[in-house]
Amino acid sequence: MTDLIYLKRLFQAYYQDEQKEIPPVSSFNLREFGFIPWEKKVFMKRHMKFENPKELRGYLLLDTPRHLYSSGSLYLEPDAREMENKHYQGCDLIIDIDVDHFYTPCKEKHDLWYCKECGAEGRGMPEKCPECKKSKFTKLNWVCNHCLDVAKNEIKKLIYNFLIPDFGISEKDMRIAFSGHRGYHLKVESEELRKLNSDERREIVDYLTGDNISFELLGLIEKSNEIYGLLKENRGWSQKILSKVEEVLRKPETEIKRMFLDKNQFGFKPFYATSFLNYKNDFLELITKGERNVWAIEGFGLTMWKNFLKEIAKQVGVELDEPVSIDIHRLIRYPGSLHGKTGFKVQEITLRELEKFNPLNEANEKLDPIVFTSSKNLTQKLEITENKIPITKIKGVEYGPYSKGEKIEVPHHIAVFLLCKEVAKTI
Numbered sequence: 001m002t003d004l005i006y007l008k009r010l011f012q013a014y015y016q017d018e019q020k021e022i023p024p025v026s027s028f029n030l031r032e033f034g035f036i037p038w039e040k041k042v043f044m045k046r047h048m049k050f051e052n053p054k055e056l057r058g059y060l061l062l063d064t065p066r067h068l069y070s071s072g073s074l075y076l077e078p079d080a081r082e083m084e085n086k087h088y089q090g091c092d093l094i095i096d097i098d099v100d101h102f103y104t105p106c107k108e109k110h111d112l113w114y115c116k117e118c119g120a121e122g123r124g125m126p127e128k129c130p131e132c133k134k135s136k137f138t139k140l141n142w143v144c145n146h147c148l149d150v151a152k153n154e155i156k157k158l159i160y161n162f163l164i165p166d167f168g169i170s171e172k173d174m175r176i177a178f179s180g181h182r183g184y185h186l187k188v189e190s191e192e193l194r195k196l197n198s199d200e201r202r203e204i205v206d207y208l209t210g211d212n213i214s215f216e217l218l219g220l221i222e223k224s225n226e227i228y229g230l231l232k233e234n235r236g237w238s239q240k241i242l243s244k245v246e247e248v249l250r251k252p253e254t255e256i257k258r259m260f261l262d263k264n265q266f267g268f269k270p271f272y273a274t275s276f277l278n279y280k281n282d283f284l285e286l287i288t289k290g291e292r293n294v295w296a297i298e299g300f301g302l303t304m305w306k307n308f309l310k311e312i313a314k315q316v317g318v319e320l321d322e323p324v325s326i327d328i329h330r331l332i333r334y335p336g337s338l339h340g341k342t343g344f345k346v347q348e349i350t351l352r353e354l355e356k357f358n359p360l361n362e363a364n365e366k367l368d369p370i371v372f373t374s375s376k377n378l379t380q381k382l383e384i385t386e387n388k389i390p391i392t393k394i395k396g397v398e399y400g401p402y403s404k405g406e407k408i409e410v411p412h413h414i415a416v417f418l419l420c421k422e423v424a425k426t427i
């Protein structure tokens with residue numbers, strides 16, 4: 001029996017014994033369903049419909065998939081193979097926050113890459129190989145508590161800084177879920193938002209991320225060789241930016257300087273970082289008055305101020321997977337299903353539960369996405385098949401690092417995780 005068949009049977013047993021009731025989503029029979037099977041030759045089966053969760057569960061037991069999805073869109077005929085025949089009725093606003101798509105410092109420790117061209121290897125997420133400058137990589141993306149904390153902070157920022165105050169979205173219309181891997185999904189089930197087309201969703205995404213923001217429209221102008229800055233009394237982005245500036249400038253100077261020089265943040269040259277710090281207290285006093293004022297720091301012309309504000313806007317905005325929110329025909333992971341790359345459950349949580357939720361070490365058994373822990377403390381023997389595997393910390397215990405050919409014995413849930421990642425094989 002191959003490891004993929006073994007995992008398929010494990011997933012099947014989970015749906016049979018543990019997940020006897022499939023969580024229903026709203027307008028269930030109007031959703032399109034899609035599945036990624038365990039067989040490598042088939043990418044996705046989609047254009048399927050089910051009348052109720054019981055019917056879906058029957059399918060999961062009959063032909064257990066590796067990944068299960070449903071649409072954000074509602075259709076009168078969700079199983080029609082051509083989009084124009086589905087009779088589209090609208091789409092929920094879907095937001096996917098996944099650290100795969102943006103930089104986090106912890107990736108320098110646990111995300112590994114191998115260049116297919118020259119054989120170089122390293123850690124982090126470079127766009128090109130530092131050695132041969134080519135872009136053909138084999139990547140191993142890992143997961144840690146810091147990754148997931150960053151993702152959780154982004155979803156909190158999305159909700160508390162944008163959706164509630166700026167869009168007036170009610171908590172009762174939000175559906176939050178841990179994705180089962182390195183992020184969170186949020187679905188807004190609102191009749192008004194369902195009417196939006198892709199272009200209108202693009203505008204929402206731009207607002208949430210701060211992309212294409214015009215600082216001139218927010219008040220940044222140059223007159224008679226003087227720079228006039230933003231006003232805190234202006235609500236929306238102007239207020240958000242100045243609040244973030246205050247937050248940054250109230251940090252210890254050593255930390256501010258590090259941020260200013262960091263190429264992944266402001267990327268200032270030493271002169272500009274020193275100049276800003278010399279004027280920091282005066283500038284902080286100026287912007288906290290809330291009056292229209294002249295922004296005067298040595299070396300800072302309009303271009304430098306824009307560069308500064310771009311990084312501030314980046315920190316204010318939400319890091320999200322933009323195509324997911326724009327595409328009205330996108331599928332999203334179904335709550336309660338298993339993620340085929342980890343064996344973790346796609347766990348729905350309320351806004352109140354979000355604050356304390358810890359996917360890799362969740363204390364609340366009902367919310368714990370790690371479903372393959374063994375009550376009998378069963379272990380499994382594996383052989384590592386990947387060149388290197390970083391440290392894995394789950395349930396408060398560290399495993400690894402491991403190297404290719406190494407034989408290990410680990411708890412059942414760790415074995416499932418490594419097998420789903422396809423970095424090990426059973427022995």
